[in-house]
Amino acid sequence: MPEIYALAQTPITSHAFSADRSQLAASLNSNDAQIFTRQGAEWISTVTLSEHDKLITSIDWAPNSNRIVTCSQDRNAYVWQEQPDPETGRLIWKPTLVLLRINRAATYVKWSPKEDKFAVASGARAIAICSFDPENNWWVSKLLKKPIRSTVLSVDWHPNNVLLAAGSADMKARVFSAYIKEVDDRRVSFIRYCWLLNSRKVNRPAPTVWGSKLPFNTICGEYASPAGGWVHAIGFSPSGDVLAFASHDSSINIVYPNGPVIYNIRMPTLPLVSLTWTSEDTIIAAGHDCRPLVFSGTANGWQEAGTLDDATAPKSPESRSGFGSSSSVGRLKAGAFATFRDADTRGQSSIAGSASPTADTKVLTIHQNTITNVRPYAYSGTNVTKVSTSGVDGMLVIWDVDAVTALTGRLGGAHLR
Template sequence: MAQQVHTLSLGPLTAHAFNADRSQVAVCPNSNEVLIYIKDASGSWSLQHTLSEHDKLVTGIDWAPKTNRIVTCSQDRNAYVWTPIVNTATGSEEWKPTLVLLRINRAATFARWSPNEDKFAVASGARIVAICSFEEDNDWWVAKHIKKPLRSTVLSLDWHPNNVLIACGSADMKARVFSAFIKGVDAKPPPSVWGERLPFGTVCAEFRTPAGGWVHGTAFSPSGDAVAFVGHDSSLTVAYPSGPDSPPHAIHVIRSAALPHVTLTFISENALVAAGHGCQPILFEGDAASGWKASKTLDAAGAAAGKGAPPPPPPKAPGLATVSSVGRLNNEAFNRFKAADAKGASAPPTSGATAGGSAGAFGAVAGASLSADGELHTTHQNTITSIRPYQGAAGAVSAISTSGVDGRLCVFNVNAGASLAKAMGSLRV
């Protein structure tokens, strides 16, 4: 069950990011604006600022915890770096935008600050990743492009802890690790399993989804020695490289009958949380030697909730079962479509139906099933679009935050939840 549930928008939330002390949050309500909310004494959120420099839908937000700067990117092919300043006339805080020339001809799709916060990366539909750094002499942000061998839209990014390597997931069904080393900005990184000599644009590794699905989300482990990614083929892959010219030490693939995940984050070296179209965050645990498996759902209330099946319809009077009147659709085929439209069921309810009886037809996992009452028993009522660490240090995250298409911002405790094996017993698959 979620620790906190806040409805910040009547429409989808495309992205969210907290400041360092979690007292403010920036969200995009599926528009060209970024809304900054501040938490009051009662624990509720009130609108403080509206950032509206973008012309089209904002697709990525990231808030640097040390420098307190925000980077945003949009379908207008631009990015802005927002810096808090104090208005000398009014004494109030304002956000000053600085335009970043990305030099891309398609929409920007994702943005992330590097760990040292001296550069940031922006993914795009132009088959380009723009690595942006600040030039003191000219007082502007400049972008260097990673292009080859990207073959389609880049959908996600994640920085390695060494501030040099970056993982990219794209719609060409591959996850890649590149070097984003910029001379004069980065110090030479120590040798690692990803390589020793890392000039800008070097492809350190390339992995493919098992069934050719788009790579929606990527994440490095806290040590940086493993990378995980989720695909639209309902797969999660965790790869352990062994060197630049050697085959991977291990690649573990988890195939799921549930709906695809679109975002993920590591909470420790041996645990990660993924979420997406299943509307609930799922905890995965494992290591290189023993493999990975789905451990539990963090949405315990969803697994426990559920209503009984509605009572069966009263029996028809004798002689009426075979009577058919002209102009009335009351046959089995019509009733099947009617049930699918009204309750999302694959077949009309029967007296033998149980709670979550249609879950098997939808490939749902525990807590995300459409029960016989036609309701989705999860905290999020639509796709989860973003997961971010909320509480705890890197490698020891104790809580995560999620935002979704239902306009909700939720916080889940990673130590709570319900066993998938236990909850699946209530489903008819």
């Protein structure tokens, strides 16, 4: 069964867990980010990170270096690091400014796999690739600009720490090189080089399926969905050899660059806005349909495998009251339609006298509104075993990746009948 936490009554803009999953950074649709600490079955807000003066749009927490990066509509990003306070000696989160040099809102932020860089997507038709400048003790950025024609909505790093995929409102998904010489080409001793080579952390970018010579801002690929639409979400597979992106035409595309072969899966439901790979052959994606969908496939083809949210399973009385008997009738008829019909023919008002006034407005899914974030939560080897989702309904849900239910004949919360 999925773990369900009601974090807030407001939308959760973004969430990110600490490495040991005991803490959670989230922004509740405000200028502040909050760190929640797990206490039993509850998440208690323990720290507030306030530095931004407009809405925070995205948060990412680096697991190894334990640094949080936040970005906001105020065109800034901050890197937060836990340091002892010089006076009291207690650990506090200290912000460092990032020189982004963008003139529109920052929309999305993501640490690179080695955590020595991060990418900030923005409305300024640019992606800022940020790295630390020890001389001045701040983060500097280099902008990926060409050929982006509109707001960048999401980015994802290739496991080699150099390539970056970006989905944009100009209907394109692109793969860039974000190679920064100062970071990615540090000379290392021979012994360390051998160790790095062994542990696959070698600094020079090895040739990949996306290309071999990779100076900054090389475009390694540009893809679009047949019916267009903003590219909301993008992600490399664990190996980095396959790319998936979801766009606003209610479809998900899986790209194999050699060929190139693009599998386009059209869905009968509303668009997806976030996705994550759980293994080389599985993707979990979610969006306006309020439930996580599972896609599976190989280089020979992809299909929808089902959903993690079994809307017809026995419901816990608390989370899904009032919908047990109405499976044959769509949500609209059972909800709004019945409300007006009763008001019209029987003079009943469900607002004043009904036994459970909220029952009529509940949807069948666990999330009660759009899911805006899907993130890996627990791993087994390289495969993800659990994912976490958060959304506009203020809920945080942790799902078991294996608990897939087939979709056939099932109706989602927002499916019209």
